[in-house]
Structure formats: C-alpha cells, structure tokens
Amino acid sequence: MELRAVKGMNDILPDEAARWQRLEQAFREHVARYGYDEVRTPILEHTALFSRQIGETTDVVEKEMYSFARHGDELTVRPEGTAGAARAYVEHKVHTKEPVSRWSYLGPMFRGERPAKGRYRQFYQAGCELYGDAGPLADAEMIEMILSLLNQGLGIGNIEVRLNSLGAAGTRARYRDALVAYFTPMKDKLSEDSQRRLEKNPLRILDSKDPRDREASKGAPSILELLDEADAAHFAGVRRHLDALDVRYIVDPTLVRGLDYYTRTLFEFVTTSGDLGAQSTVVGGGRYDNMIEGLGGPSVPAIGFAMGIERLLTLMPGEVSRERPAVYVAPLSDACTSRALVLGRDLRARGVRVEVDGRGGRLKAMLRRADALGAKFCVILGDGELERGVASVKDLAGHKQDEVPLADAADVLAARARAEASPPPGEAR
Ligand code: ATP
Ligand code: MG
Numbered sequence: 001m002e003l004r005a006v007k008g009m010n011d012i013l014p015d016e017a018a019r020w021q022r023l024e025q026a027f028r029e030h031v032a033r034y035g036y037d038e039v040r041t042p043i044l045e046h047t048a049l050f051s052r053q054i055g056e057t058t059d060v061v062e063k064e065m066y067s068f069a070r071h072g073d074e075l076t077v078r079p080e081g082t083a084g085a086a087r088a089y090v091e092h093k094v095h096t097k098e099p100v101s102r103w104s105y106l107g108p109m110f111r112g113e114r115p116a117k118g119r120y121r122q123f124y125q126a127g128c129e130l131y132g133d134a135g136p137l138a139d140a141e142m143i144e145m146i147l148s149l150l151n152q153g154l155g156i157g158n159i160e161v162r163l164n165s166l167g168a169a170g171t172r173a174r175y176r177d178a179l180v181a182y183f184t185p186m187k188d189k190l191s192e193d194s195q196r197r198l199e200k201n202p203l204r205i206l207d208s209k210d211p212r213d214r215e216a217s218k219g220a221p222s223i224l225e226l227l228d229e230a231d232a233a234h235f236a237g238v239r240r241h242l243d244a245l246d247v248r249y250i251v252d253p254t255l256v257r258g259l260d261y262y263t264r265t266l267f268e269f270v271t272t273s274g275d276l277g278a279q280s281t282v283v284g285g286g287r288y289d290n291m292i293e294g295l296g297g298p299s300v301p302a303i304g305f306a307m308g309i310e311r312l313l314t315l316m317p318g319e320v321s322r323e324r325p326a327v328y329v330a331p332l333s334d335a336c337t338s339r340a341l342v343l344g345r346d347l348r349a350r351g352v353r354v355e356v357d358g359r360g361g362r363l364k365a366m367l368r369r370a371d372a373l374g375a376k377f378c379v380i381l382g383d384g385e386l387e388r389g390v391a392s393v394k395d396l397a398g399h400k401q402d403e404v405p406l407a408d409a410a411d412v413l414a415a416r417a418r419a420e421a422s423p424p425p426g427e428a429r
Contacts, residue, residue, distance in 0.1 A: 008121030055260025136237030
C-alpha cells in the first residue's frame with residue numbers, strides 16, 4: 001500500500017517554505033512594533049476548554065474537532081489559538097504581573113472540514129491577543145495593525161475590512177429572540193443544521209455557508225439597533241479611531257463569525273480578488289471580554305485575531321527563493337575530503353553558508369551542482385592543490401579563477417562572500 005499524507009494535511013517542501021518564512025518574519029516584525037511577544041502553548045488541550053469557550057453549537061465543536069481519550073484525559077488537537085492562550089493567561093496568573101499583556105502566536109491548527117483551496121484539516125494561523133485593555137483604542141489599533149501588515153508588510157491589496165458589534169451578553173439574548181422570530185416563519189427553507197440550531201443558537205445561521213441559509217439571512221434584523229448605550233458608545237469610539245487612522249471599513253450588521261465567545265467588536269478581513277472563492281476571509285477576530293473570567297480568572301477584557309497563513313500566501317505577490325550557498329566545496333579525491341570538511345566547518349564558523357560535495361567523482365558534475373545551487377564560489381581541492389597547500393577558487397558568476405593559500409582560505413573566502421553583499425534575509429531575489 002502506498003502511504004500518503006492524511007487528507008487535508010499538506011507537506012510544505014523547502015522551495016515553498018521560503019515563502020512561509022518570509023510571511024512569518026513579516027508578521028513577527030510587524031506585531032513586535034505594536035508590543036506583541038510570542039507565546040507558545042500546547043497543541044493538545046482538554047476538550048472541555050474548546051467546547052465551553054468556542055460554544056457547543058458551533059460547527060467547530062459539533063463537527064470539526066479532532067478529539068480522543070487517552071490515559072484518562074479527554075483531549076482535543078487545538079482548532080484555534082485563543083482558548084489555549086487564555087487558559088495559559090489564567091493558569092499563570094499573568095494579570096498579577098502586568099496590567100496589560102500583548103501576546104502573539106503562530107502555528108498549526110486542526111479542523112476536520114471538507115478540504116478545498118484555502119481550507120485544510122491542518123492549517124496555520126498567526127494571531128495576537130491583547131489582555132487588559134477594554135477601550136476602543138485597542139480595537140482600532142489592532143485592526144490598523146492587521147491592515148498595515150497585509151498591505152505594506154505582505155504587499156496584499158484588495159482587502160475589505162468588515163466590522164460589527166455584538167454588544168454584551170444581554171444584547172446577544174435580545175438579538176437571539178429577534179432572530180428566532182425572524183427565521184421561524186421560513187424554517188423549512190433553512191439547512192438542516194440551521195433548523196436544528198434555530199432555537200438554541202440562531203446567530204449561527206447568519207454565519208452559515210449553505211446557500212439556503214445565506215438567502216434566508218438577507219433581510220435579517222440588525223444587532224446594532226439593539227446595542228445598549230455603553231456598547232454603542234464603544235462601537236462609535238472604534239469607528240472614530242479607525243476614521244482617524246484612515247482605515248476604511250464596511251459595517252456589516254449580520255457579521256457574527258463562527259465562534260461563540262465574542263462580545264462587542266467583531267471584524268473580518270476579506271479579499272475581494274476572487275482568488276479564494278468561499279475561502280475569501282483571511283483574518284477574523286474580535287473582543288471576548290468574558291472569557292478570562294469564564295475560565296476562572298479575574299474580570300480581564302480581551303481582544304484578538306487570527307489570520308489564515310495558507311490563504312494569505314495565495315494572495316502574497318512575488319517570488320521568494322531559497323537561500324543559496326555562498327561557497328561550494330568540491331574535493332576531487334578521498335585524500336582531500338577531510339580537508340574539505342575542515343574548510344567547510346571553518347567557513348560556517350565565519351557565518352558563511354557552505355555545501356561540501358561528498359559524492360566523490362568528477363569535477364564537471366560538482367561544478368554543475370554548484371551552478372545549479374547558485375553558489376557564488378566553488379572551491380576545488382584536488383591532490384595537486386593539497387600538495388601545494390592551496391585551494392583553487394572559482395568565481396562562478398565572474399568566471400574567474402585563482403589560488404588561495406589553504407591556511408588563509410577560510411578568512412579570504414569569508415571576506416569575499418561578504419563582499420558579494422547578500423540582500424537582507426527574507427527579501428526576494
Ligand atoms: P471560514 O468562515 O472560512 O470557515 P472561520 O470563521 O472558521 O473561517 P476562524 O476560526 O475565524 O475562521 O479562523 C481565522 C482564519 O483562519 C480564517 O479567516 C481563515 O483565514 C483561517 N482558517 C480557518 N479555517 C481554516 C481551514 N480549515 N483551512 C485554512 N485556513 C483556515
Ligand atoms: Mg470555519
């Protein structure tokens with residue numbers, strides 16, 4: 001039997017990984033300017049963490065989680081990053097150490113969905129969580145941070161920001177009633193899932209991708225009319241700050257998103273390029289002011305977002321190639337291989353990327369390999385060179401060749417490699 005990767009899970013081979021690294025580096029550098037530092041939490045968490053925080057009647061919890069029992073624990077491979085980070089925040093009593101925390105993360109998430117372009121069962125998210133700041137400034141700053149990352153950091157245009165407010169728990173309850181009243185007369189026209197959830201969690205109908213639900217949702221009531229004064233003032237503040245930052249957005253009063261933990265501000269970044277079809281949402285986020293308390297912590301407000309790395313990579317322009325070796329070392333006989341290894345080691349200690357050809361054989365094949373890799377220099381070490389105590393250095397681009405004393409070879413080559421000023425890492429070549 002031919003063994004293949006699990007359906008919906010992808011290999012990222014080194015040629016592709018260069019693009020990933022470019023994106024990841026841009027993310028880290030960008031959010032660092034806003035004060036975010038990385039947190040790493042386990043891939044496995046107790047199932048109850050997700051079922052309680054994300055919500056029992058969401059698609060993620062009802063259908064998509066990879067859950068299993070082992071050694072007496074009910075475990076789930078994380079479908080998202082917010083719940084685990086919040087759990088860690090509470091567990092380590094982070095609020096006692098600092099009033100405001102800004103955390104970022106990047107890593108694989110797992111959801112058993114039907115695979116499509118931009119929809120996988122193992123996929124990667126990068127995201128941020130901000131704890132301890134309830135004001136609308138935090139919301140607006142986060143949205144601006146994401147937009148400038150996509151536009152300037154990654155060169156992705158054609159992005160629309162969609163914005164809504166869910167208000168507090170009381171508003172949600174009133175909105176729920178309004179939605180039940182609205183959808184009940186057309187219950188037969190809804191998808192089976194939505195019919196089932198109509199009473200329990202009608203907000204989910206608004207987030208459904210089923211065309212029947214989408215059609216039925218068109219005239220749905222707006223939650224914005226139900227906001228209480230404080231929630232409305234918060235939302236107005238977010239909008240005012242976004243206007244000041246020149247961030248354009250569309251208020252979408254039926255935006256609810258697929259996770260139940262949100263309160264107040266909710267946002268999505270959607271590509272209008274058409275490249276991703278039903279997978280056009282590239283970033284999702286919002287406030288979740290009740291989660292920390294719900295996990296047994298103090299009352300600490302929070303806001304966060306997650307972006308889908310695969311989807312962003314589809315939209316990120318430009319080629320990113322793998323790094324090339326500066327020096328390729330070609331030992332031409334058994335007697336020369338040890339000396340070649342030593343030269344390789346000494347060059348690497350000087351910060352140079354080096355590959356030593358250990359295959360043996362003819363110079364021609366080694367030069368071909370050095371060319372194919374895009375090496376700048378090929379160092380040829382044959383018996384003749386060894387006897388004379390030199391190395392032949394071929395400048396592959398300049399088509400020049402000279403000899404360097406073996407004793408100085410590492411210093412000389414390292415200097416030459418540096419002189420060939422390589423562009424900063426991550427930049428397209
Ligand atoms: P969608 O509506 O596309 O299913 P979602 O609302 O379930 O997305 P979130 O849970 O908010 O998504 O995750 C944030 C981002 O992570 C999404 O906007 C998307 O870019 C990405 N994402 C979510 N699920 C997947 C997946 N199965 N494969 C690839 N990327 C995903
Ligand atoms: Mg989803």
